[in-house]
Amino acid sequence: MTTTFRRLGAALLASTLIVSAASAETIRWARASDALTLDPHSQNQGPTHNFAHHIYETLVDRDVEGNLQARLATSWEIKADDPTTWVFTLREGVTFHDGAAFTAEDVVFSLDRARSEKSNMRQLHVDVAEVIAVDDYTVEVKMNGPAPLYPNNLTNTFIMDKTWAETNDVVEVQDYAAGEDNYAVRNTNGTGPYILQSREVDVRSVLSINENHWAEQKPAVTEIIYLPIADAATRVAALLSGEVDIVQDVPVQDIERLSSTDGIKVETGPENRVIYFGYKFGDAPLASSNITDRNPFNDPRVREAMELAVDRDAIKAVVMRGQSIPTGVANPPFVNGWTEELDAYPAPDIERAQALLAEAGYPDGFTVTLDTPNNRYVNDEAISQAVVSMLGRIGINVTLASRPVAQHSPLVTNNQTDFYLLGWGVPTFDSAYVFNDLVHSKEGSYGAYNGGLYSNPELDAMIESLGTETDLEKRNATIAEIWQVVKQDRVLLPIHNQVLAYAMKDRITLPVHPENQPLMTSVTFAE
Amino acid sequence: MLAFIIRRLIQSVVVMLFVALIAFVVFRYVGDPIASMVGVETRLEDQEIMRDRLGLNDPAIVQFFRFIGNAIQGEFGISYRLQQPVSELILSRLPATIELAFASASLALIFGVVLGVFTALRPKSLFSAGIMAASLVGVSLPTFLIGIGLIYVFSVELGWLPSFGRGDVVDLGWWRTGLLTESGLKSLILPAITLSLFQLTLIMRLVRAEMLEVLRTEYIRFARARGLSQRAINFGHALKNTLVPVITITGLQLGSVIAFAIVTETVFQWPGVGSLFITSVQVVDVPVMAAYLMFIALVFVLINLIVDILYYFVDPRLRLDGGGSGK
Numbered sequence: 001m002t003t004t005f006r007r008l009g010a011a012l013l014a015s016t017l018i019v020s021a022a023s024a025e026t027i028r029w030a031r032a033s034d035a036l037t038l039d040p041h042s043q044n045q046g047p048t049h050n051f052a053h054h055i056y057e058t059l060v061d062r063d064v065e066g067n068l069q070a071r072l073a074t075s076w077e078i079k080a081d082d083p084t085t086w087v088f089t090l091r092e093g094v095t096f097h098d099g100a101a102f103t104a105e106d107v108v109f110s111l112d113r114a115r116s117e118k119s120n121m122r123q124l125h126v127d128v129a130e131v132i133a134v135d136d137y138t139v140e141v142k143m144n145g146p147a148p149l150y151p152n153n154l155t156n157t158f159i160m161d162k163t164w165a166e167t168n169d170v171v172e173v174q175d176y177a178a179g180e181d182n183y184a185v186r187n188t189n190g191t192g193p194y195i196l197q198s199r200e201v202d203v204r205s206v207l208s209i210n211e212n213h214w215a216e217q218k219p220a221v222t223e224i225i226y227l228p229i230a231d232a233a234t235r236v237a238a239l240l241s242g243e244v245d246i247v248q249d250v251p252v253q254d255i256e257r258l259s260s261t262d263g264i265k266v267e268t269g270p271e272n273r274v275i276y277f278g279y280k281f282g283d284a285p286l287a288s289s290n291i292t293d294r295n296p297f298n299d300p301r302v303r304e305a306m307e308l309a310v311d312r313d314a315i316k317a318v319v320m321r322g323q324s325i326p327t328g329v330a331n332p333p334f335v336n337g338w339t340e341e342l343d344a345y346p347a348p349d350i351e352r353a354q355a356l357l358a359e360a361g362y363p364d365g366f367t368v369t370l371d372t373p374n375n376r377y378v379n380d381e382a383i384s385q386a387v388v389s390m391l392g393r394i395g396i397n398v399t400l401a402s403r404p405v406a407q408h409s410p411l412v413t414n415n416q417t418d419f420y421l422l423g424w425g426v427p428t429f430d431s432a433y434v435f436n437d438l439v440h441s442k443e444g445s446y447g448a449y450n451g452g453l454y455s456n457p458e459l460d461a462m463i464e465s466l467g468t469e470t471d472l473e474k475r476n477a478t479i480a481e482i483w484q485v486v487k488q489d490r491v492l493l494p495i496h497n498q499v500l501a502y503a504m505k506d507r508i509t510l511p512v513h514p515e516n517q518p519l520m521t522s523v524t525f526a527e
Numbered sequence: 528m529l530a531f532i533i534r535r536l537i538q539s540v541v542v543m544l545f546v547a548l549i550a551f552v553v554f555r556y557v558g559d560p561i562a563s564m565v566g567v568e569t570r571l572e573d574q575e576i577m578r579d580r581l582g583l584n585d586p587a588i589v590q591f592f593r594f595i596g597n598a599i600q601g602e603f604g605i606s607y608r609l610q611q612p613v614s615e616l617i618l619s620r621l622p623a624t625i626e627l628a629f630a631s632a633s634l635a636l637i638f639g640v641v642l643g644v645f646t647a648l649r650p651k652s653l654f655s656a657g658i659m660a661a662s663l664v665g666v667s668l669p670t671f672l673i674g675i676g677l678i679y680v681f682s683v684e685l686g687w688l689p690s691f692g693r694g695d696v697v698d699l700g701w702w703r704t705g706l707l708t709e710s711g712l713k714s715l716i717l718p719a720i721t722l723s724l725f726q727l728t729l730i731m732r733l734v735r736a737e738m739l740e741v742l743r744t745e746y747i748r749f750a751r752a753r754g755l756s757q758r759a760i761n762f763g764h765a766l767k768n769t770l771v772p773v774i775t776i777t778g779l780q781l782g783s784v785i786a787f788a789i790v791t792e793t794v795f796q797w798p799g800v801g802s803l804f805i806t807s808v809q810v811v812d813v814p815v816m817a818a819y820l821m822f823i824a825l826v827f828v829l830i831n832l833i834v835d836i837l838y839y840f841v842d843p844r845l846r847l848d849g850g851g852s853g854k
Contacts, residue, residue: 033806037610043564120564123573174610175580181611201609201616202806203692203798229691229796230806233675237690241682375809406558406811413562413571448571 026223030235031248034202034228039184040158041119042174049156050517056158056190060151064511066334076151083146083470090137094214096161097195104133109162118173124153146468152428164189193521202228219521239503250501252323258503269512271500273425276330277493278452286418288369301360303490308353309394319382324496332497334514337431337479353394365395370419376405377423378498384421412451431479432466454491539828546824550817551591560607560811603818608810613818622702624799628784630719635726643734662728674721674794689714691796718795726780737769782827
């Protein structure tokens with residue numbers, strides 16, 4: 001409680017006094033939602049990680065191009081004589097905000113905490129057998145088998161100070177079922193470029209520059225005021241009225257107006273997230289269709305007809321106001337395995353589509369229900385509405401069932417939908433992540449979001465081999481082969497990749513980050 | 528007297544239990560809380576383990592009684608979204624909502640009464656006709672539209688007032704107030720107007736109708752005949768009798784102002800319990816939703832209880848034991 005008072009006092013002071021030198025720059029940064037918690041291993045969620053990246057640091061992370069870069073680790077390689085062990089060399093001379101030195105024991109502690117039972121990050125570290133500190137600046141991570149891509153899983157796994165965690169009794173991750181909250185939910189001690197000064201959940205958080213940060217390049221922004229504003233219209237109004245400097249979640253319908261407003265500019269860029277439709281495979285008739293003796297989607301000609309009926313460019317122009325990147329593959333362009341050929345998509349051809357449907361035995365089309373989320377992706381419901389009318393032109397009469405994502409996503413994971421819209425981001429930047437969850441048969445830890453229950457044993461074996469194949473050339477060949485089948489078979493119906501837009505005052509530049517995790521250290525000011 | 532109060536208290540408890548039951552049934556259909564608590568990488572087995580830990584796999588009846596048992600102790604568990612104790616969350620958000628509700632209620636009451644009296648005394652004037660027409664607009668425009676409109680005019684175009692938030696607050700230890708700082712007061716203006724408009728028009732029309740009614744009564748004519756000044760008649764005799772029903776309605780409306788604050792708080796990012804509730808609904812944060820609904824029910828039950836007890840003192844007919852209550 002007393003810390004809250006001190007922090008409040010500090011915040012009030014900070015807002016009334018000029019903090020430091022004349023070069024001090026404060027950024028008021030608004031987005032739709034707040035970080036859920038400050039405990040770095042308890043939630044695996046974009047806005048939460050985004051906020052944490054300013055306070056805590058990871059061994060490796062991604063630049064705005066999507067490439068891995070060194071952060072608390074300076075180098076990482078597979079051990080020469082043991083393909084199942086990764087060796088990380090740590091940065092020296094790094095200190096936590098409370099002055100404690102950063103060493104290998106903190107990395108061991110943090111990785112163990114991140115893969116503990118209550119951690120929501122544990123899925124990313126499921127193949128880790130053991131983490132060992134070799135010396136103060138070398139850590140070995142022993143895997144259960146060869147894991148050539150393990151560093152990709154570390155970009156959101158933050159490092160805490162072991163001593164601080166023990167002192168404040170936060171060795172364990174917050175447990176929802178417990179009766180009280182954990183110190184780490186509200187307090188932080190990281191190595192990051194900014195130090196938390198005050199935090200009022202859903203209202204305002206204030207961060208100030210960490211003068212002792214290891215990076216040679218000092219960031220231009222010395223103070224961050226983070227302001228969650230849930231309502232899109234209010235968020236945009238706050239930028240227009242000059243009350244905030246950067247707005248992260250800009251609705252597509254406002255982009256044009258903001259771009260043409262004096263003193264405001266909009267940065268756009270592709271997001272690592274593809275929007276696609278899935279449908280039910282298998283012989284069993286669909287639950288929501290008038291065809292009761294077989295499953296129309298199981299016929300490849302029907303799937304082809306649907307792809308020819310969908311006009312991706314029209315969706316881009318009309319629904320997305322130009323803010324999308326139409327695609328023919330359910331894989332964002334940053335991801336290993338993406339190619340131009342895969343990305344190509346056929347021009348809409350209604351006549352051909354109708355002929356294919358007739359050939360498949362549905363000259364009069366059929367009916368089906370489409371399940372769509374309405375609060376998760378950019379204009380998700382509007383995309384579904386557009387596709388409903390496009391499919392209507394070839395005689396497929398679709399009933400739209402729209403729900404909030406909290407009700408939509410269980411339909412997909414419990415296979416209770418015939419036809420659905422979903423979005424998929426690829427945090428590992430590798431195709432295996434897409435295959436594991438969307439293409440592999442639903443069994444064990446595979447195929448969680450394969451709501452259409454597509455099942456191809458040959459592909460399954462190939463997908464499983466990707467996890468342990470250390471010969472990267474061979475591995476990439478397998479990935480290409482799998483994509484070939486997925487595209488030919490039309491396992492999914494991809495529509496487009498989302499585009500991110502950040503709006504800001506025009507003397508500020510904040511480049512778009514493909515994972516929507518911009519760091520305020522990357523902000524530059526025009527003189 | 529005591530018997531009456533005890534009877535009303537028992538009725539209140541029954542109402543609260545009913546609200547709890549309805550809330551509990553509704554939560555079965557708002558979606559899967561686990562879905563918004565885990566990332567897409569989380570294995571389905573792990574999700575199952577989490578469900579078990581949270582007791583979501585127990586029979587509904589067991590869950591319900593556990594919920595009631597905890598609620599009686601003021602224990603609503605931990606928010607799924609923010610991982611903080613729910614009772615603490617609600618208490619920390621309450622001051623913002625209460626300040627907003629009282630500011631709006633005061634605005635509605637003052638302007639409602641003044642304009643109501645004016646339109647009753649000068650029913651033919653152009654100004655009254657304008658006010659009556661405007662009041663129709665105030666009643667029929669949705670709250671969020673009024674809010675966005677005000678933001679556009681006063682924040683974006685004129686730059687006079689903040690478009691969101693509560694400004695700087697002062698922590699008094701048990702209460703965080705925004706009424707002691709300039710930015711806090713400035714921030715209060717737009718949301719308070721937005722929230723008060725509906726109530727204001729309601730009170731205004733009520734006052735006007737009552738006043739017109741009273742002005743036609745015998746004793747007012749008699750007062751005129753006695754040669755009392757117009758002013759003494761209007762404000763001494765007529766207004767006093769007009770205000771009795773207005774006070775009752777205002778008391779009852781206070782509950783709905785607190786409940787109606789949801790939309791206004793969302794539009795202005797006002798950090799009260801209403802916006803907390805909306806955010807919680809979006810991610811199926813069941814503990815917070817349950818606590819909020821119970822809290823709103825409690826507000827209504829308490830207000831009704833107080834009004835009933837006051838009537839009991841005011842209206843002698845209620846004191847006949849065995850007589851039906853609440854006629």
